[in-house]
Amino acid sequence: MGKIIWNRQLSKDFFLMKAEEKNNAEMGQFYMLRAWDKFPVLSRPISIFDRDEESVVFLYKAIGEGTERFTKLKEGDEITLEGPHGNTFPKIEGRIALVGGGVGIAPFYLTAKTLKEYNPGSVVDVYLGFSDTALLEKEYKEVADEVHINVGGYIIEDIDPNRYDYVLTCGPMIMMRLLYQKCKDTRAGIYVSMENRLACGVGACLVCTCKTSGGNKKVCKDGPVFPGEEVFGIE
Amino acid sequence: MGKIIWNRQLSKDFFLMKAEEKNNAEMGQFYMLRAWDKFPVLSRPISIFDRDEESVVFLYKAIGEGTERFTKLKEGDEITLEGPHGNTFPKIEGRIALVGGGVGIAPFYLTAKTLKEYNPGSVVDVYLGFSDTALLEKEYKEVADEVHINVGGYIIEDIDPNRYDYVLTCGPMIMMRLLYQKCKDTRAGIYVSMENRLACGVGACLVCTCKTSGGNKKVCKDGPVFPGEEVFGIE
Amino acid sequence: MSNTKVDFAGVAFKNPVVLASGTCGFGREFGGIFDIEKLGGISSKGLTLCARDGNEGIRIWETPSGIMNSVGMENPGVHSFAEQDLEWINSLNLVNIVNVGGHCCEDYLEAVEYLNQFLVDFIELNISCPNVKSGGMNFGIKTEVAREIVREVRKLCKHRLTIKLSPNAEDIVSLAEMCEAEGADGISMVNTFLALAIDIKKKKPVFNNVYAGLSGPAIKPVALRMVNQVAKRVRIPIMGMGGIASWMDAIEFIMAGATVIQVGTASFIKPDMGLAIAEGIRNYMESNKIYDLKEIRGII
Amino acid sequence: MSNTKVDFAGVAFKNPVVLASGTCGFGREFGGIFDIEKLGGISSKGLTLCARDGNEGIRIWETPSGIMNSVGMENPGVHSFAEQDLEWINSLNLVNIVNVGGHCCEDYLEAVEYLNQFLVDFIELNISCPNVKSGGMNFGIKTEVAREIVREVRKLCKHRLTIKLSPNAEDIVSLAEMCEAEGADGISMVNTFLALAIDIKKKKPVFNNVYAGLSGPAIKPVALRMVNQVAKRVRIPIMGMGGIASWMDAIEFIMAGATVIQVGTASFIKPDMGLAIAEGIRNYMESNKIYDLKEIRGII
Ligand SMILES: Cc1cc2nc3c(=O)[nH]c(=O)nc-3n(C[C@H](O)[C@H](O)[C@H](O)COP(=O)(O)OP(=O)(O)OC[C@H]3O[C@@H](n4cnc5c(N)ncnc54)[C@H](O)[C@@H]3O)c2cc1C
Ligand SMILES: Cc1cc2nc3c(=O)[nH]c(=O)nc-3n(C[C@H](O)[C@H](O)[C@H](O)COP(=O)(O)OP(=O)(O)OC[C@H]3O[C@@H](n4cnc5c(N)ncnc54)[C@H](O)[C@@H]3O)c2cc1C
Ligand SMILES: Cc1cc2nc3c(=O)[nH]c(=O)nc-3n(C[C@H](O)[C@H](O)[C@H](O)COP(=O)(O)O)c2cc1C
Ligand SMILES: Cc1cc2nc3c(=O)[nH]c(=O)nc-3n(C[C@H](O)[C@H](O)[C@H](O)COP(=O)(O)O)c2cc1C
């Protein structure tokens, strides 16, 4: 149980929300959030946008029952945070592209920050694809080298995988799949962050299974981050 | 759909809430209130404490899921009001006692006010029984002749039915039954306001049926107010 | 232009939304609140041959996303209904479905026979009410027990006949097949699920009758499955119901195979929910260029 | 002093709370989050003879106060379980219930026979999983079909045996009576309700398998009724479940006749819900001066 520190509307359906939570979470992980008692039944998985030791920031898109409820939260309201759950993006160095589509941009703020801290010599470029309104450009510029924005088009067209050692991506399956295809025969190693539906969030119920070349994996526990090859290489 | 004008905590579990609602409601009627989408399923019946043409005031006790939600409402929040439903207290004159137990005091503010307006020559005394904290004494004094308060005891012990032409009561069944017994062989005619569980609130589903000497009656539509004799005379 | 009209056993409903039996009286009360003639039809409170007082004690209890009821078929009896309510109902531009229940075979038959002389669009035979100890429940559980009553009623009944099935049936598909074989014009499904609530303070069941009927959104996924199973196996049309509380729910039932849908508990969420659903269906049809609900009915 | 201990078929549970099969893996994951040894027991993810990959497509869907799942018995198979997990589970101070499913009679028998050699408190025979097309479902619907498998398994199984019943059974009471007659040590009930969800945009069922299993608070009133009906008719003890999400719910199940209760879906509401329920039961007992749950068990 943490308290909301603030909850800001960024655009029609995007919100940024900060909550109290002692943590040592890492880039790519997520929390199961809940701001209600027993209805709806399931908590909602939301990635970590940013964090410090005492708090976590979430970027979320209001799409249904649960996320709509999050939009109503005000400073001081209580929210249940279970986590941090899941694995993290790999600690890599070199030339790195972070590619987010829609709310899939969420994990890449902390990821850019972390990778630059880890090796300030790394080049970390961020590619953000939006369907209608660009968001958070200024914020991403503070933590990344280049920030590429695409509104209404296909962000992956803006990327030349040959410029990079690594590509990390999160967003719609179709986008991640195409990006995997685009990277496959280049030097860039690609990691994808999966968004299956979760129930327990901790690896106990097997509703989030993802077929990989290494057999069934749990998105909530073995993931959400997988080497692109493992997920899309078997399709 | 109306907006909350204010919502004030009076004691540990009693609240007074004012909401926008154009109405010409009368004493003894109630609204079906709802401040949520589909969960819980049923709306909550709450009596009219006070009203003017543009608004209604409710006195409610937080006891469960629904009323707890009402306590969270803030100025400007929306609430659905279906009503006014039900019959009213009779327009009577003379010496009248209004006897409320617990949150059963709710309808008697508007009732006292209305009966005094109807005939300023009437004597309208209010008897309020509370289990721990007395509430709203000042307010009732403004609209009634005498206000008797009993905390922790039995309010009906304070009443001499022979002093009155009419006794109107609302509260726990056990209290209303005892009061009926007490009035039975006196000159005072007694009316009781029933609190059965409702679903539709408009007379369509028959879940609120109350056995009376005149056959089954619907508390939500034929009531909530019944002559005491009709309800308790057949027991 | 989309047309919400549907044909059910030869009767035209101007839209597929009907208020479910027991949740809307005889239509008068809701009629005072919104324009019920914008609906497709109305199914009356369950009627029995003689008037009934219904069950004693608590009659309604809330559960997570559902309600349990134990009204126990309180009703004025078919005679009073025919004298006092039928003319008014028939004056409305609505398909008029008269729901009939009973204690025993004779009750059903006499009630149905009595109604033969009146103008009625459908008799909806409730073989499934779980509230009357000696009544409805038993008829609707076993196909062969139900067959008897359906057969006898069918012989006697001059009106179109739809049989209201219980989700507590041992085999709801075989029950529906039996109804079709015995000449029913349609199936109404489902009635409430037999359920229990306990007052742990009193250490007693909440309801005097111990078990009561569960309805509302909680049961929707199971009701929908049953409608789909039956729709795959019978050719007579289905009035589908059980927890429908939005136009999306209604479309699900139609895609599962229902021709008409009924709205019960959801009218307690919002008295004019039926209307909102009818409007939602129309909007859905228009924006998806569906001209007739046939195009999506039973496509699952 | 109140004592939450219960005896189930000769096995002592320190309290009546067990995590339900399929919702807690083999206990490891929740074990990292709270002290699971404060529970009474744990029922393993359903195991089959051979490893299974489970169903494709969406596996979970939210419904009003419920969830539908279609995991399809993904599991590593009994051999891998025995080698990799069993020792760890047995090291815990918990009653160890091993849930076994299967495609066909031979699968069940081989799995159960294989497990004879290991330390296990109970085999919980799942004859009710609605997800495996050719599997579980069929066994649990008709009493006489189920009898065969229960009889064969009972002959072979050296462990205590509890049979997990499906709420989709045609007659759950006769099913339970059959289990008792065939020598089962207990009954676990209920599994999930067969249900349907439709994606109206895609005009397709949400689940690849079309139907899936409904669980959670939505089903509680019906599950509770079934437990009560069975408790009145069998003498072997019952592990009751279906939507339990508070200690009050648990007490209802105990009053309805359950000896042990299982918590499934509610662990997704709050991972340590089982613990909260166990603590709630203890507090309830103390404040109501109940020394042994026997005093309230089956009092409805
Ligand atoms: C590991 C992970 C990280 C995520 N990070 C973010 C994030 O940072 N910001 C953000 O806005 N969203 C994120 N999502 C998606 C987010 O969880 C869903 O948008 C959200 O659960 C939708 O809930 P709802 O009640 O608004 O929608 P509803 O459609 O009402 O939800 C119904 C059910 O479906 C599930 N569901 C619906 N859409 C999705 C989805 N796209 N992915 C997973 N489950 C879904 C819900 O959790 C719920 O159980 C993440 C998902 C996962 C798995
Ligand atoms: C005509 C009428 C007028 C009323 N006027 C007032 C009033 O002015 N102020 C006030 O505080 N209360 C009033 N009540 C009682 C009030 O409706 C209940 O306290 C309230 O519904 C409890 O809801 P809950 O969700 O907090 O409780 P829960 O126990 O969670 O409710 C569960 C269900 O039971 C019903 N229920 C529970 N207690 C009662 C009860 N005592 N009477 C009727 N239904 C109940 C609820 O409506 C709901 O459907 C009135 C009741 C009736 C019938
Ligand atoms: C209060 C109440 C009374 C009901 N009475 C009847 C009845 O008399 N006859 C009948 O066939 N069904 C009756 N039903 C069942 C409904 O018609 C419907 O089949 C059931 O509630 C499922 O639909 P729902 O979830 O939309 O309510 C009643 C339901 C409720 C809630
Ligand atoms: C995700 C999930 C997986 C399940 N897997 C199994 C299983 O493998 N074997 C089994 O017997 N029951 C299984 N069940 C059923 C539960 O054990 C339980 O019987 C059912 O969910 C009802 O209880 P609940 O409402 O508390 O969840 C599963 C349930 C869920 C939600």
Ligand code: FES
């Ligand atoms: S959500 Fe339960 S295992 Fe992943």
Ligand code: FES
């Ligand atoms: S609440 Fe429906 S008739 Fe009174």
